[in-house]
Amino acid sequence: MYSVRPLIEKYINIEPEAYLDIVIEHSYDGIFITDGDANTLTINEAYERITGLSRSEMLNRNMRDLVAEGYISESGSLKAIEAKQTISLSQTFRTGKKALITSKPVMNETGDVIVVITNVRDITELTEVKDRLEMQERLAEKYLAEADALKKQLLDTSDLIVEDKKMIDVLYTAQKVAMTDFTVMITGESGVGKEVLAKFLHNNSHRSDGNFIKVNCGAIPENLIESELFGYEGGAFTGASTGGKPGLFEIAHGGTIFLDEIGELPYNMQVKLLRVLQEGEFTRVGGVLPKKTDIRVVAATHRNLEQMVQSHVFREDLYYRLNVIPILVPPLRERPEDILALIRYFLEAINTKYHWQKRFGRDALDAMHDYYWPGNIRELKNVVERVVAMSRDDVIACDDLPNKIVTANRENVMRYLTDIVPLEEAVIGVEEALLSKAFEKYGNVRGAAKALGIDASTFVRKRQRIQKYRATSEGEKASR
Ligand SMILES: Nc1ncnc2c1ncn2[C@@H]1O[C@H](COP(=O)(O)OP(=O)(O)OP(=O)(O)O)[C@@H](O)[C@H]1O
Numbered sequence: 001m002y003s004v005r006p007l008i009e010k011y012i013n014i015e016p017e018a019y020l021d022i023v024i025e026h027s028y029d030g031i032f033i034t035d036g037d038a039n040t041l042t043i044n045e046a047y048e049r050i051t052g053l054s055r056s057e058m059l060n061r062n063m064r065d066l067v068a069e070g071y072i073s074e075s076g077s078l079k080a081i082e083a084k085q086t087i088s089l090s091q092t093f094r095t096g097k098k099a100l101i102t103s104k105p106v107m108n109e110t111g112d113v114i115v116v117i118t119n120v121r122d123i124t125e126l127t128e129v130k131d132r133l134e135m136q137e138r139l140a141e142k143y144l145a146e147a148d149a150l151k152k153q154l155l156d157t158s159d160l161i162v163e164d165k166k167m168i169d170v171l172y173t174a175q176k177v178a179m180t181d182f183t184v185m186i187t188g189e190s191g192v193g194k195e196v197l198a199k200f201l202h203n204n205s206h207r208s209d210g211n212f213i214k215v216n217c218g219a220i221p222e223n224l225i226e227s228e229l230f231g232y233e234g235g236a237f238t239g240a241s242t243g244g245k246p247g248l249f250e251i252a253h254g255g256t257i258f259l260d261e262i263g264e265l266p267y268n269m270q271v272k273l274l275r276v277l278q279e280g281e282f283t284r285v286g287g288v289l290p291k292k293t294d295i296r297v298v299a300a301t302h303r304n305l306e307q308m309v310q311s312h313v314f315r316e317d318l319y320y321r322l323n324v325i326p327i328l329v330p331p332l333r334e335r336p337e338d339i340l341a342l343i344r345y346f347l348e349a350i351n352t353k354y355h356w357q358k359r360f361g362r363d364a365l366d367a368m369h370d371y372y373w374p375g376n377i378r379e380l381k382n383v384v385e386r387v388v389a390m391s392r393d394d395v396i397a398c399d400d401l402p403n404k405i406v407t408a409n410r411e412n413v414m415r416y417l418t419d420i421v422p423l424e425e426a427v428i429g430v431e432e433a434l435l436s437k438a439f440e441k442y443g444n445v446r447g448a449a450k451a452l453g454i455d456a457s458t459f460v461r462k463r464q465r466i467q468k469y470r471a472t473s474e475g476e477k478a479s480r
Helices: 005-011 016-026 045-051 063-068 076-083 124-157 165-178 194-203 225-230 267-279 305-310 316-322 336-354 362-370 376-390 403-418 423-442 445-452 456-479
Strands: 030-035 040-043 087-092 098-107 113-122 184-187 212-216 256-260 296-301 325-328
Touching (some): 005 016, 030 045, 045 113, 063 076, 076 087, 076 113, 165 194, 165 325, 184 194, 194 212, 194 256, 194 296, 225 267, 267 316, 336 362, 423 445
Parallel strands (some): 184 296, 184 325, 212 256, 256 296
Antiparallel strands (some): 030 040, 030 113, 087 098, 098 113
């Protein structure tokens, strides 16, 4: 047998027996040793900590008695002695801790068990993590099933086309809050479907029999906005009708009011809107008595309201009042599954209307799928309608598509090689093209990253960097 004695004598100035005690006593796992007849010989500190059983209770006792007296439910040592082989079992102790017990018998030359060494490993934390993981998996399964059911229901009952997981998530949230009266703030680029989502909220609410009133806050002239929203009393101003007129908040009573482009609401009107939200009442222009209104408010904007709050063009109190349930509708380019489904949907609608049988060829479909769609669904719908109407053949080819769609990706990458463009833009552009090509081909980050010779976290980091870069340069363009 291997002996540690020479090394102990060489390196440590203690007796080998003391060395053994130190090792046993300070082992992180519990150690428990019996003789061949299951009489307890040694217990370390970790064993006491894990099991809650003290040396005074356990030492110099026989395991059979300890089991009979209920100190422990079963004994690994006894089993190991009986089977003459290593036994593993899991046990929960009075401390509430769960442990993995491994009892190993040590035999002499004649095959008799002389001692049994038992290791006791605390697996409470491990078990908890495993339980948590299992619970998360069960939740994920439940969520997927609900999302599927939701999708089915949606496809059956509305004109909303939703295939992409990102958008299913959005609808899932929307459906959950639809039945409440919480104010919802929908954000997202222009043409992504914010209004469609607001209607979805209304149609799925208990207010669906009431009115859905859309107000485009950016389209009403500033001097008319108050009377449009809150109405006016007869003779309130020159030209006002004598009987007065109800405003949109009055008409929306019992229903939903959709405040589109809320970021365009003039500052002085913001405080009046805040009053409606806080107190559920408003006063007509020229009126004295406040009127109560029971409405659900859904607001939308493509602008960065937080930034507007910081630069004091949008009231902070109103922002928080509106932003109770924020829902971000992702741009079309981040919902690749939706692109194809929407193309099919818009195409089908025209084919049905005109009894045509047109369809997109593979290359044309690829080009549409790869395009950046800055105008989102509105632009996509427009392009499909135009292209289908204009194409001479039943199969729509790349030649039938607007030039910008066919050449956008290729031209951009070529431009980086032929023109002098800022290096950062060129690097981002080429990386973007490669990342999206690889992702499309492999359908997941891991596969795409592997094909590009980078690891998955680098892939994700690069993609985030590209998105940030695009968002910043879009923002700069918009503010120019
Ligand atoms: N999921 C969808 N399925 C089918 N059509 C959709 C979907 N989302 C949007 N659309 C259509 O796309 C067009 C633009 O949608 P919508 O007006 O809701 O966008 P928006 O984000 O409110 O735009 P804006 O910011 O300009 O107000 C509409 O014609 C709408 O019907």
